[in-house]
Amino acid sequence: MSAVKERRKTKKALESFTATFAAKSSNEGFARAMAASFAARLDPTVEELADIKTALSEAVTNCVVHAYKNSRGNGEIRIKGSIFEDGRIVFEIKDKGCGMEDVEKCLQPLYTCDPEGERSGMGFTVMESFCDGLKVRSKPGKGTTVVLTKKIGRGDI
Ligand SMILES: Nc1ncnc2c1ncn2[C@@H]1O[C@H](COP(=O)(O)OP(=O)(O)OP(=O)(O)O)[C@@H](O)[C@H]1O
Ligand SMILES: [Mg+2]
Numbered sequence: 001m002s003a004v005k006e007r008r009k010t011k012k013a014l015e016s017f018t019a020t021f022a023a024k025s026s027n028e029g030f031a032r033a034m035a036a037s038f039a040a041r042l043d044p045t046v047e048e049l050a051d052i053k054t055a056l057s058e059a060v061t062n063c064v065v066h067a068y069k070n071s072r073g074n075g076e077i078r079i080k081g082s083i084f085e086d087g088r089i090v091f092e093i094k095d096k097g098c099g100m101e102d103v104e105k106c107l108q109p110l111y112t113c114d115p116e117g118e119r120s121g122m123g124f125t126v127m128e129s130f131c132d133g134l135k136v137r138s139k140p141g142k143g144t145t146v147v148l149t150k151k152i153g154r155g156d157i
Contacts (some may be wrong), residue, residue: 013082015041023068023075023095031060031079038081039089042152051130052089052150058123059093059146066113067097067144087152088132096143103138 019034021027032053039052060077068075080092100106106113107128112121128134133149 012085014085016080016082018078018080020076020078022073023064023071023077023097024073025061025064027077028057028060028064031077032056034079035081035091038083039150039152042083042087042089044152048150048152052091055127055130055148055150056091056093058127059091059148062123062146063093063095063097063144065119067095067099069098071097089150089152091148092145093148094143094145099140099142099144100136100138101140103136106138107134107136 015038017038021030035056036049036053039049044052056079060079063075063077075095075097078092078094080094082090084090105111107124108121109125110121112119115121124134124136127146127148131148131150133147135147136144137147138144
């Protein structure tokens, strides 16, 4: 197969969904369950499913506790899920909250903007270690998009 065709093959999403919901901690379970049932069609192992749920939880929690910390529960989170022909599952978790001044700093293990509180600064590190890819795009005052990629099984679906 030519390089161009190969690239097209891996870019084309077989399935996708988009869901928008209120940025409340009571919706974290909903986001986990939604991600898990979407991933289920790739026939993941119990461990792969647990990894996806854990990573999603960290990303959604960040939207609730950081992005919309000053929004009095009025923010929205949008999740887009996509499954690709090569067995990758990709979740984009997007908020329109406060954004980050310095993404690289926020990605450092143990960095938290809330050292006095109950946060440990390990959310992004957990996302990175439980997934195969983590990308973060953010603009101060505009919001943040976290892209999590996980390869499920042997990828020959
Ligand atoms: N969606 C977001 N919007 C704005 N800032 C964010 C967002 N997600 C993360 N951050 C910033 O990145 C920092 C690091 O996030 P990370 O999830 O690694 O740690 P934490 O949330 O502080 O602690 P933990 O996840 O261990 O409870 C946060 O403290 C916060 O400053
Ligand atoms: Mg966190």
